[in-house]
Amino acid sequence: MTYFITTPIYYVNDAPHIGHAYTTIACDILSRYNKLKGDKTFFLTGTDEHGQKVEKAALSKKKDTQNFVDEMSQNFRDLIPFLGCQIDDFIRTTEERHKIATQFLWNKLKDNDQIYLSNYEGWYSIRDEAFYLESELTKTENGLIAPSGAPVEWVKEQSYFFKLSQWEDKLLEYYEKNPDSILPRSRYNEVLSFIRGGLKDLSISRTTFKWGVQVPDTENHVMYVWIDALCNYITALNYPNTDHDSFKTFWPGIHVVGKDILRFHAVYWPAFLMAAGLEPPKQIFAHGWWTNEGQKISKSVGNIINPYEIIDTYGLDQIRFFLFREVPFGNDGDFSKDAIAQRVNADLSNNYGNLIQRISSFIIKNSDSAVSKPQNYKEIDHQLLKSFDETLVNYIKNMNSFQIDKALKNIFDYLSEVNAYVDSQAPWSLKKTDDQRMKDVLYLVTLITIKISVILYPVIPSSIDKALKIYNLSIDNLNLNNIEHFSPDLINLNIPKPLFPRIDL
RNA sequence: GGCGGAGUAGCUCAGUUGGUCAGAGCGCACGGCUCAUAUUCGUGAUGUCGGGGGUUCAAAUCCCUCCUCCGCUACCA
Numbered sequence: 001m002t003y004f005i006t007t008p009i010y011y012v013n014d015a016p017h018i019g020h021a022y023t024t025i026a027c028d029i030l031s032r033y034n035k036l037k038g039d040k041t042f043f044l045t046g047t048d049e050h051g052q053k054v055e056k057a058a059l060s061k062k063k064d065t066q067n068f069v070d071e072m073s074q075n076f077r078d079l080i081p082f083l084g085c086q087i088d089d090f091i092r093t094t095e096e097r098h099k100i101a102t103q104f105l106w107n108k109l110k111d112n113d114q115i116y117l118s119n120y121e122g123w124y125s126i127r128d129e130a131f132y133l134e135s136e137l138t139k140t141e142n143g144l145i146a147p148s149g150a151p152v153e154w155v156k157e158q159s160y161f162f163k164l165s166q167w168e169d170k171l172l173e174y175y176e177k178n179p180d181s182i183l184p185r186s187r188y189n190e191v192l193s194f195i196r197g198g199l200k201d202l203s204i205s206r207t208t209f210k211w212g213v214q215v216p217d218t219e220n221h222v223m224y225v226w227i228d229a230l231c232n233y234i235t236a237l238n239y240p241n242t243d244h245d246s247f248k249t250f251w252p253g254i255h256v257v258g259k260d261i262l263r264f265h266a267v268y269w270p271a272f273l274m275a276a277g278l279e280p281p282k283q284i285f286a287h288g289w290w291t292n293e294g295q296k297i298s299k300s301v302g303n304i305i306n307p308y309e310i311i312d313t314y315g316l317d318q319i320r321f322f323l324f325r326e327v328p329f330g331n332d333g334d335f336s337k338d339a340i341a342q343r344v345n346a347d348l349s350n351n352y353g354n355l356i357q358r359i360s361s362f363i364i365k366n367s368d369s370a371v372s373k374p375q376n377y378k379e380i381d382h383q384l385l386k387s388f389d390e391t392l393v394n395y396i397k398n399m400n401s402f403q404i405d406k407a408l409k410n411i412f413d414y415l416s417e418v419n420a421y422v423d424s425q426a427p428w429s430l431k432k433t434d435d436q437r438m439k440d441v442l443y444l445v446t447l448i449t450i451k452i453s454v455i456l457y458p459v460i461p462s463s464i465d466k467a468l469k470i471y472n473l474s475i476d477n478l479n480l481n482n483i484e485h486f487s488p489d490l491i492n493l494n495i496p497k498p499l500f501p502r503i504d505l
Numbered sequence: 506g507g508c509g510g511a512g513u514a515g516c517u518c519a520g521u522u523g524g525u526c527a528g529a530g531c532g533c534a535c536g537g538c539u540c541a542u543a544u545u546c547g548u549g550a551u552g553u554c555g556g557g558g559g560u561u562c563a564a565a566u567c568c569c570u571c572c573u574c575c576g577c578u579a580c581c582a
Contacts, residue, residue, distance in 0.1 A: 186510060190577045193508060197578065259576085326517085332575095339517090346531065350544060358541030365540085409519095409530085416530095423546040428539070498542045 003034040003041040004253030004282075008261060009048040009093065009232050012072035013057055016079045018290055018297075018305035018335065019258065025320050026287060026329065026404075027256050028085035032458035033399050037480050042250045044236050045080070046091035047073040048229045050222070052126055055211035065211055069094055079307060084316050084462055091236045093213075093228055101235035102213045102228050108240075108276045110216075114163050120203045121156035160205040160221060167271040168199050174270065174280060182266050183402055184330040187259065187286045191266045202226070202268060230269045234278070242278070252282040262286040285402050288332035305335060314503065317460035318344045324404045324459055325412075341503040347408075348460075348500040351415045352452070359422065359445045360470055360496040366431055367439055372490045374440035381444050384421050387414060388451055389484060395455055396480065408459065411452060418448055446471065446491055454478045463499050470496045 007023045010016070024045055031043035049069040058068035073092055080087055091098065109115050127150035145151055172195055175181060175188070182188035205221040206212070212222030231239070237251055238244035257265050262284065270280035292303045311319050322340045325347065327333030363371055377385070391414040398407035422445055430438035450471055457464040457475055468474055471491055478486065 186576075189509060193577070197508095263577095328518090342531065345542095349542060354541055354544050356541095358545075360541095362540045413529085419545060420547090422540080423538075426538080426540085431540090500542080502542060502544085 001039040002249050003039045004250035005031050005043050006233050006253055006255050007045040008257050009046040009091065009229060010076050011048045012069050013053050016076055016307060018307055021083055021307040022290065022323055023256055023258065024080065024085055025083055025323060029324060029404060029458045032461060036458060042088045044089050044091060045087055046232060047076050049073060049092055049094045050212040050228055051225060052209040055209050084320065089236050091232050093232060098232060098235045099213050101239045102223060102231045103216050104240040105231050105276055106227065107216055109162065112275055114275045115160050118159065118161050119156065120159040123152040124155040125150040125152045157207050159203045160215060161201040162204045164199045164202045164271055167274065168195060170274055171195050171267065171270060181283050183283065183285045187262055191262065194263060195267060226264055226268050227272060230272065252279045254283045255281050256285045256287065259286045259288060287330055291334045293336050294334055314340055317463040321348060321460055325408045327405060329402055329404045344500060345502050347412050349502045351412055353498060353500040355415060355419055356449055356467060357496055357498055359442060359449065360493050362427060363442050363493050364495060367442055370490060370492045371439055371443035371446055373487060374443055384444065384448065387417060388448055392484060411456060415452060418445065447487060451483050451486065454483050467499055470494050
């Protein structure tokens with residue numbers, strides 16, 4: 001099995017914020033999970049660097065446009081390791097390879113009679129890079145403004161159009177056959193109802209600015225955002241060389257996107273691909289938005305969440321965990337200090353971290369820092385092992401369907417069971433009555449803790465690296481295929497330090 | 506306006522095809538343990554399952570209606 005997962009390419013006009021971090025971490029979790037399953041994975045992210053907004057921003061800062069996007073793109077690249085993410089490629093739309101790919105895609109569409117020249121006129125917002133109907137606009141003292149509050153101007157220009165209207169039936173047919181190709185299901189329904197409402201041809205070029213990929217065989221047209229931006233996903237797989245190993249191995253892929261850009265990914269992009277004779281994406285997952293302490297996040301309110309600040313405050317894995325444990329993936333969520341502290345303390349510090357701490361400290365003090373495989377397990381021990389196997393099955397089922405929160409819930413429900421097992425067996429009492437049984441119990445709990453750590457790895461990788469070091473183990477030798485029967489003869493322990501200090505409320 | 510989703514304990518939410526489905530976690534109260542990051546374990550309380558009506562031997566679960574919230578989409582002015 002192979003697994004190709006992508007974030008959208010981020011528009012370099014903004015500084016990276018929690019939304020970018022959220023999408024990137026989501027893909028990292030899924031990518032690591034699939035690696036753990038043994039799949040060959042490819043995790044792609046990058047930056048979208050063209051368009052009028054960028055051109056103007058550079059101008060207003062009196063910077064050369066290329067230098068400007070170089071700097072802005074670097075901000076996004078720098079964020080990745082800070083988020084604990086491991087990517088396989090970072091693509092920029094200003095790269096030569098991307099120009100080659102998009103121009104080839106354009107020509108392919110043109111050869112297939114999917115593109116024609118016409119005129120576009122209407123109310124245009126530079127800030128939003130979008131046309132609006134007059135009915136959508138509001139009159140103010142400064143003239144008409146878009147729903148976003150951005151000013152608009154009347155623009156008339158020649159434009160190339162893509163024959164999107166011809167793809168209505170093909171798209172519907174494809175989606176009806178592949179109901180899991182857009183998730184969550186509510187988003188799938190929205191997309192289908194949008195397509196059923198009828199599709200209009202799509203304007204795909206502009207003459208009002210220069211900062212973009214030139215339309216082949218024209219003087220003054222550059223490609224408008226969608227062909228340019230969406231094509232990145234296949235550029236990175238060496239398109240137009242569809243015989244290339246990475247293209248053959250990894251396409252079609254999985255796109256994780258914010259709900260605001262679902263339509264472009266689920267309608268325009270598959271239509272472009274089919275029109276060019278390529279397969280549509282395998283899956284598109286639309287996630288939700290975060291609010292900040294119950295409030296909508298916006299520049300004007302000034303409550304933008306800076307990923308560097310929250311990670312410095314709470315810790316990397318604490319944030320990664322919170323984002324995906326607290327809220328069903330796909331739903332909107334609220335980012336609040338209380339919720340983070342509560343979640344991290346209850347699950348990571350108390351339930352998981354303290355289990356490791358109490359057992360490993362006990363082994364070091366009372367069992368010469370080592371435990372060996374028991375000769376026999378009791379019935380209650382078998383129960384605990386069986387329960388792990390069930391947890392693993394549910395975990396895999398949920399991770400496979402993007403339900404990261406449920407997969408994590410499975411784990412923490414089980415950890416409660418393990419803590420209860422420890423109390424019921426009370427090794428501190430066995431110490432006085434039955435040394436061998438005490439050691440067997442300690443081994444079993446240690447073994448279970450290791451297994452749990454492995455499946456927590458995709459979400460909190462750096463903490464799991466630390467946890468496994470206590471047992472002189474490494475994630476490199478453990479995975480979802482060998483974890484079920486993992487049971488070494490001897491486990492030597494190192495002195496543990498609390499993995500997740502409690503957060504003061 | 507159309508289409509879709511949601512309204513269940515203080516909070517966040519599970520509840521497949523109608524019959525242990527009235528639940529979980531957190532929080533709260535009480536009790537126990539003392540290995541552990543004042544951690545853990547056990548016990549307990551609170552709900553007219555949005556309102557009203559209906560079908561049924563039986564409904565949170567199906568039907569009708571109303572209210573509220575959200576998403577997508579359309580349009581008049």
